[in-house]
Amino acid sequence: MKAKITKRLVDSVAADKDEVVIWDTDIPGFGFKVTATGRKTYFLYYRTGGGRQRKPTIGQHGELTAEQARSIAKKWAADAALGGDISGTRKAERRANTIEQLADRYLEEYAQLHKKAISVEADRSAINNHITPLLGSMKIKNVTRADVEQLKLAVRNGKTARRRKAKPRGRSVVRGGPIIANRVIAVLSKMFACAMDWGLRNDNPARGVKKFKEGRKDRFLDADEIARLLNALDLVERIQTESQFAIAALRVLLFSGLRRSEVCDLRWKHVNLERGFIRLEDSKTGGRTVPINRTVIDIFNNLPRDDDDQAHVFLSDSDDGRLALTRRRQRYGVRHSKLAASSVLPRPV
Numbered sequence: 001m002k003a004k005i006t007k008r009l010v011d012s013v014a015a016d017k018d019e020v021v022i023w024d025t026d027i028p029g030f031g032f033k034v035t036a037t038g039r040k041t042y043f044l045y046y047r048t049g050g051g052r053q054r055k056p057t058i059g060q061h062g063e064l065t066a067e068q069a070r071s072i073a074k075k076w077a078a079d080a081a082l083g084g085d086i087s088g089t090r091k092a093e094r095r096a097n098t099i100e101q102l103a104d105r106y107l108e109e110y111a112q113l114h115k116k117a118i119s120v121e122a123d124r125s126a127i128n129n130h131i132t133p134l135l136g137s138m139k140i141k142n143v144t145r146a147d148v149e150q151l152k153l154a155v156r157n158g159k160t161a162r163r164r165k166a167k168p169r170g171r172s173v174v175r176g177g178p179i180i181a182n183r184v185i186a187v188l189s190k191m192f193a194c195a196m197d198w199g200l201r202n203d204n205p206a207r208g209v210k211k212f213k214e215g216r217k218d219r220f221l222d223a224d225e226i227a228r229l230l231n232a233l234d235l236v237e238r239i240q241t242e243s244q245f246a247i248a249a250l251r252v253l254l255f256s257g258l259r260r261s262e263v264c265d266l267r268w269k270h271v272n273l274e275r276g277f278i279r280l281e282d283s284k285t286g287g288r289t290v291p292i293n294r295t296v297i298d299i300f301n302n303l304p305r306d307d308d309d310q311a312h313v314f315l316s317d318s319d320d321g322r323l324a325l326t327r328r329r330q331r332y333g334v335r336h337s338k339l340a341a342s343s344v345l346p347r348p349v
Contacts, residue, residue, distance in 0.1 A: 001020075002022070002023045002024070002025050003022055003025060004026055005024045005032055005042075005066055009022070009066075010032060010061050012039070013034050014034070014038075015036055015038040019033055019036065019158065021033045024070070027073050027074055028074035029077060030044055030069075030074075030077070031043055031045065040061035041059070041061070042057070042058040042060075042072075043057050043058055044058060044077060045075045048080070048081045048085045048088070048336050052090070054085065054086075058076075059158060075079040079089075089199065098136065098137060099132070099135045099136050099143065099191075100136035102191055102194075102195055102200070103191060105194075105198075106127075106190070109194075109293070110190075110194050113123075117226070118261055124181070126187040127187065128153070129174045129189055130160045131151070131184060134154055134155075134160065135188075140200050141200075141201060145209070148185065148188065148206045151185075152181050152185055152212075155182075156176060156177060156180075158175075158176035160174060160176060161173075161174055161176040162174050173216060178212030178213070178214070181212060182211040182212055185206055189209070192204040193207075198301055205322065224303060243315075243317075245303070245314040245315050246325065249263050249264070249323055249325060251296075252296055252299055252314075255292075255293065255296050256278070262280060264324060264325055264348055265312075266314065267309065267310055267311060267313060268307035268310075268314065269310060270313075276293075277289050277291050277292060278292055296312060
């Protein structure tokens, strides 16, 4: 049915067992419907530039007058004629209405597509441990520079620091401090940059926030510490309280200078024992070649391996087969931490 939508017409249409729809004769796509329960709703039908059909709700009769609904419909129709998509915009706003929802979208639509896996996990940690607890329930459009500054101070002062359960076993420690605060602000700033790209906000309240000063800390083992570490590894290897892969990985860390993540991610295809080097295809600083000495070569030669060059060098008991080197293990009722505190790493008198 078509007719000019006016207050008199809308008031006169009664509910029926089937939904009643009336289209306006003046504004293409503008209409209202009456449900079987008597609910009267204004809407606009249009197609996007890409040909997709949209029918967003303008509002309920009673909350809006017929003339107010006509005015909104006329504006939306004009915007659609110029390529706009009010329905798509509203859907995006619903998806990322709060900081917590923005964080989910950021991880799914930006971080996982453009960042390395280890960086994605670092971002996820900053979000879950600090950003969501402090700002998660706030509306994206309501976050101010002052809110970001307060978050920075809260993280530095340890407001979000805590111990939490970690799967598959044990606990993990969430730390605060100035360095963590700087990393959190960097993630938050990128989230707001994405929000701007997605049309959810016109500015970035985290951009330009002054970071805390970070003092560079270089820590090198001295000769005595290296000797004690090697003795500890020899001991746990003899009494078989630790995985041979974990022991070998620690020795490679000591003698190669590789990062922990580089050792844990190492696959046999990266190792050239004949020519004595490791080729890292995608390290933190990009692809690079790391020469290895005879000691490291012997460590690799003593490890079991099959013919699959894609297999990880250092294996774990987990399903993915990748060694993590993050949690202490417990075997035969002996805790590594207790062993390290006593016989494995005795301090000189």
